[in-house]
Amino acid sequence: MESYQIERLGHQGDGIAAGPVFAARTLPGETVTGSLDGTRLSEVRIETPSEHRVQPPCRHYKSCGGCQLQHASDDFVAEWKVQTVGIALSAQGLETDLRPIKTSPARSRRRATLAVRRTKKGALVGFHGRASDTIIEIPECQLLMPELLGAIPICERLAVLGASRKTALAVTVTASGGGLDLSVTGGKPLDGPLESALAQLVEQTGLARLAWDGEVVAMRQAPTQVFGKATVTPPAGGFLQATREGEAALLDAVRETVGSARRIADLFAGCGTFSLPLAEQAQVHAVEGDAVMTDALDRSWRFTEGLKKVTTETRDLFRRPLLPDELASFEAVVLDPPRAGADAQVAELVQAQVPVIAYVSCNPVTFARDAKTLTDAGYCLNWVQVVDQFRWSAHVELAASFTLTHMTKD
Incomplete structure (x- = not known):
């Protein structure tokens, strides 16, 4: 061989x-x-x-596809992830201060999507095997918060009630202030008997909320998340940073970057991960493409004391980025785009010459592309904070600080 x-x-x-x-x-x-x-x-x-x-810390690792790097030491993974960001920047001819990585601890994932399949004897719940449709049970998973593992028997009951034998359910489980928040896709059509059975399940198991293919079936308590002083109820299945520790690391980097700015635009704002904490010191305009998220953000701001004014706008920033005249009044901008990056919006930021930009990214390659555009236009990439909240995976996140060093306008 x-x-x-x-x-x-x-x-x-x-x-x-x-x-x-x-x-x-x-x-x-x-x-x-x-x-x-x-x-x-x-x-x-x-x-x-x-x-x-090293010896993988989880006994499920050999068969489970949820993690990719448990066979490597923590120091190796940390160095590799920082190098991944450095290589992406180097490919664009850039270099900067790469700060030591901040890694979330084991058993800290507060949100995960479980695969659930109905069987002759009941149900299988877990993650898919690597490059496989096979579901691997994970009763001793070292990645998820213990509260999320507590959802496994509930997911089994969901499968019996509403899954076909041919298709697996995808159950997004989130730990919240009100208890477990479940959002299910791939189930049987929601009719009267199924809705009634699911509502009874919510009461029996103490779930905070259960949504079925986007429709909220029942909510016992608001599945709240805390962003700074504010308490938010995100939409079912809505985006949330994977760990509290990862979110805190990103927020610290954003706060350091925007400094004492008094007017901030938060673009791709979600439900207010950054907008609401930043509103403790500055007026914030939050822009997000999902109206349900902006509504949740606005509702939270209105019911939270001690925050400066927060305005919201529902807008597709890929098709309709904020233009220079709309950006002119802001002293700082926060960008937190999806994996595709924010090339259209970055082009407008260049024209607007916003003094400070805090860029949060989940894709080093598209970040480096956008960073090249900014630095070519007179911005300095001061530093990058690498964040590992998807422990034992190949996924890399970061927050970066840009400041305008010279004007390029005529």
């Missing part, structure tokens, strides 16, 4: 040998063997292990 030398890790966390040949759960410097199928190595055997290889 031919051997391969692993040279580096790819963006998905797989080891890469010359060819390229991809081998899951391997590390740079390792010599491995396996069965080659196209460019992917299966039945991988580690012949010469890396000094960074």
Whole structure:
């Protein structure tokens, strides 16, 4: 059997040998063997292990696809994630101060989507196996908060009530101030008997809220989240930072960047992760493409004492970015776009010459692209704070500080 030398890790966390040949759960410097199928190595055997290889902390790791890097030491993963950001910047000809990574602890994920399949004997609940439709049960998962693991028996009952034998449910489980908040997709059509059964389940299990394919079936208590002084009830299945620790690290970086700015625009604002804490010191205009999210943000602001004025606007910033005349009054802008980045909005920020930009990103590649546009237009990329709130995964997040150093307008 031919051997391969692993040279580096790819963006998905797989080891890469010359060819390229991809081998899951391997590390740079390792010599491995396996069965080659196209460019992917299966039945991988580690012949010469890396000094960074460790015993995975979770007993489900071998079969579960929820994590990709538990076989690597924490120090290795931290360095690799920081290097991933540095490489993305270097590809654009950029470099800056990459601050030490801030990593969320084990068992800190407060939101996750579980796969749930009805079976002859009941139901299977867990994560899919790697590159597989097989559902792996995860009763001792080291990633999720204990409260989320408490949703497993509830998910089993959901499958019995409303899943077909052919299609798995996707159940997004979120820990909230009111208890567990569940949002289910992929189930049977919601009719009267099913709705009644689901409502009874909510009462029996003490769920805060249950939504079925976007429709709220029942809500016992508001599934609240705390952003600074404010308490928000996000829409069912709405975006939320994965861990409280990760959210705090990103918020700290944003606050440091905007400093004493008195008027701030928060673009791609969600339900107010940054808008509401920043409103403790500044007037904020929050822009988000989802009207339900902006409504939740606005409602929270109106019922929270001690905040400066927050205005909201529902707007697709990919198709209709804020224009220079709309940005002229802001001393700082916060950007937190999806993985695609914010190239259209960044082009308008360049024209507007906003003095300070705090950029939060979940994709180093599109961030680096946008950072290049900003630096070419006279902005200084002061530093990047790398954040790992998706522990043991290949996912990387960051917050960056930009300040305008020279004007490029005629």
